[in-house]
Amino acid sequence: MASRRISALTYVSLILVFWITPLATTTIYGATSTTPPRYFPVYPRPIDQPFMPGLDWGARLDIENIFNAHGGLVRNAVTDVIGNIGLTYNTEEAGLWQGGLFTAGITGVASGYEPKLAGELQTVSDLWALSTVRFSELSYKQQFNPLFLVRAGIMDFNYYFDLTVVGAELMNSSFGLTPTLYVDALVPTYPYSGWGAMSEIGSILKGRVGIFQGNPKELNTVFSQGYFAIGELEDTLTLNKQSLLLKAGAWRYRRPSLSWYNTYGFYGMAEDTWYMGKRQCSLFLQAGDNLQDANVVPYYVGGGVRVKPLFNRRPDDVFSLGVASVGVQSARQETAYEVTYVIRLTKQVSLQPDLQYVVNPGGTNPNALMGIVRVHADFS
Numbered sequence: 239m240a241s242r243r244i245s246a247l248t249y250v251s252l253i254l255v256f257w258i259t260p261l262a263t264t265t266i267y268g269a270t271s272t273t274p275p276r277y278f279p280v281y282p283r284p285i286d287q288p289f290m291p292g293l294d295w296g297a298r299l300d301i302e303n304i305f306n307a308h309g310g311l312v313r314n315a316v317t318d319v320i321g322n323i324g325l326t327y328n329t330e331e332a333g334l335w336q337g338g339l340f341t342a343g344i345t346g347v348a349s350g351y352e353p354k355l356a357g358e359l360q361t362v363s364d365l366w367a368l369s370t371v372r373f374s375e376l377s378y379k380q381q382f383n384p385l386f387l388v389r390a391g392i393m394d395f396n397y398y399f400d401l402t403v404v405g406a407e408l409m410n411s412s413f414g415l416t417p418t419l420y421v422d423a424l425v426p427t428y429p430y431s432g433w434g435a436m437s438e439i440g441s442i443l444k445g446r447v448g449i450f451q452g453n454p455k456e457l458n459t460v461f462s463q464g465y466f467a468i469g470e471l472e473d474t475l476t477l478n479k480q481s482l483l484l485k486a487g488a489w490r491y492r493r494p495s496l497s498w499y500n501t502y503g504f505y506g507m508a509e510d511t512w513y514m515g516k517r518q519c520s521l522f523l524q525a526g527d528n529l530q531d532a533n534v535v536p537y538y539v540g541g542g543v544r545v546k547p548l549f550n551r552r553p554d555d556v557f558s559l560g561v562a563s564v565g566v567q568s569a570r571q572e573t574a575y576e577v578t579y580v581i582r583l584t585k586q587v588s589l590q591p592d593l594q595y596v597v598n599p600g601g602t603n604p605n606a607l608m609g610i611v612r613v614h615a616d617f618s
Contacts, residue, residue, distance in 0.1 A: 316350025569601025
């Protein structure tokens with residue numbers, strides 16, 4: 239019952255904190271951030287006149303070193319290399335039919351085994367994964383009108399659901415996807431995109447629903463090994479020239495052959511962005527509840543702050559800090575405190591040092607001070 243009370247209070251605070259904030263900042267003028275997370279499948283056109291009308295491409299590369307500086311399980315380090323290349327084909331730009339978009343992407347991961355360092359449930363790097371080469375996207379979207387679209391194919395559901403833009407620079411995996419979803423269910427997300435279909439309706443007030451395969455690691459199983467269903471509502475509120483983005487979702491995961499995987503839950507988030515002079519400041523809060531008490535992670539609470547730029551002489555740099563905490567079944571609560579700084583070296587290349595202090599990794603392991611140094615490059 240304790241986890242239910244905590245999560246219920248968090249849902250209420252999501253509304254109160256972000257509704258009160260605009261009232262208390264009458265000299266601040268806001269805007270909603272539209273910068274997608276680093277893994278979002280947007281492949282910009284590299285030249286004004288591509289060799290084939292409607293065809294766009296892009297690629298990116300991340301190299302990171304993750305090290306345990308103190309505590310945890312093992313004082314060691316691992317290196318990860320993640321690459322992605324993708325294409326989009328816009329049927330309207332190609333002179334065919336309106337509203338059609340084909341997307342294809344391939345992601346490759348070469349990694350060390352990061353969990354051996356501290357044993358945390360909330361992985362300190364959102365890009366860490368076992369070594370693999372996979373389709374990250376192979377889908378078709380049809381935009382019927384400005385208010386309605388459908389999408390089907392191989393997808394990462396987190397491109398479109400449970401997406402926190404303001405927390406994109408933070409590296410801990412919980413800021414990218416609510417851990418009550420990914421710890422206890424094999425949902426179709428990085429690096430294992432899966433077959434599925436979804437639709438979206440609305441403009442300011444939006445609704446999304448989707449259904450995806452239950453075992454995305456095996457693409458040939460499609461829906462024969464269960465399913466993952468999710469629905470989400472999104473609304474943007476404006477007060478005193480300041481925008482507040484609210485999202486709430488519900489999901490269900492079912493694997494007939496594995497009864498302990500049959501679970502469901504809820505999540506909510508809020509994002510607020512405003513300006514102090516030329517400095518863009520943002521806040522976000524997240525919460526998630528897994529209603530199957532036997533699961534490893536029954537609840538999650540997190541949030542953070544982003545400032546761009548922190549120093550006027552570095553207008554493209556980004557400073558972020560965040561806190562992410564999960565309840566752990568039959569163990570102590572795990573909490574990660576993170577601070578990170580994105581240094582824009584060139585238009586295509588950035589350097590990002592990151593520091594995280596993890597309390598009770600896995601609920602039972604010693605506290606750990608973890609560091610990450612990541613180099614990110616966009617080729618487009």
